[in-house]
Amino acid sequence: MHKQCLCGKTMVLELRKVIYARKVEILHVPVFSCPSCCSSEVLQHVANDIKELLQSLRDQPSSQRISFARNNELAEIIRKLVIEEAGNPNADWQSSLEEQLELRINLLLDLYRYARSLGDEDWMNDVEKRLTQLSGFTSKSVFTNTKN
Ligand SMILES: [Zn+2]
Numbered sequence: 001m002h003k004q005c006l007c008g009k010t011m012v013l014e015l016r017k018v019i020y021a022r023k024v025e026i027l028h029v030p031v032f033s034c035p036s037c038c039s040s041e042v043l044q045h046v047a048n049d050i051k052e053l054l055q056s057l058r059d060q061p062s063s064q065r066i067s068f069a070r071n072n073e074l075a076e077i078i079r080k081l082v083i084e085e086a087g088n089p090n091a092d093w094q095s096s097l098e099e100q101l102e103l104r105i106n107l108l109l110d111l112y113r114y115a116r117s118l119g120d121e122d123w124m125n126d127v128e129k130r131l132t133q134l135s136g137f138t139s140k141s142v143f144t145n146t147k148n
Helices: 044-057 073-087 093-118 121-134 139-143
Strands: 002-004 010-020 024-033 040-042 064-067
Touching: 010 044, 010 073, 024 044, 024 073, 040 044, 044 073, 073 093, 073 121, 093 121
Parallel strands: 024 064
Antiparallel strands: 002 010, 010 024, 024 040
């Protein structure tokens, strides 16, 4: 998956490991990086979730390794697509992403209905949070340089 860097070259989306407070390793953080000018930026749509994750770690700085993809639906979809793309360099990222997004949202909506039929509020809240991570995200927002 690519987007254009401000320097004019193509940025590549990759999953990076972020070290926090020298002790905590956060795996699978989606980051755009430019091989030409070496600038990089966290995928906008997940930036807030990463901030929240870091804030939640502030009180427990023990050594640990966390997968961001396990905490974030969008990162998980991208993680799977990156693995797929590795075996198929000509893959059409944009349509794969849209397809996976739609599948995942439909699955979560089904889960939500099921959890509601059981009256399981904790589960409903969890599914709702996951849906929020995907809502408002379009593949278009990945491929353009708009900053908000
Ligand atoms: Zn650049």
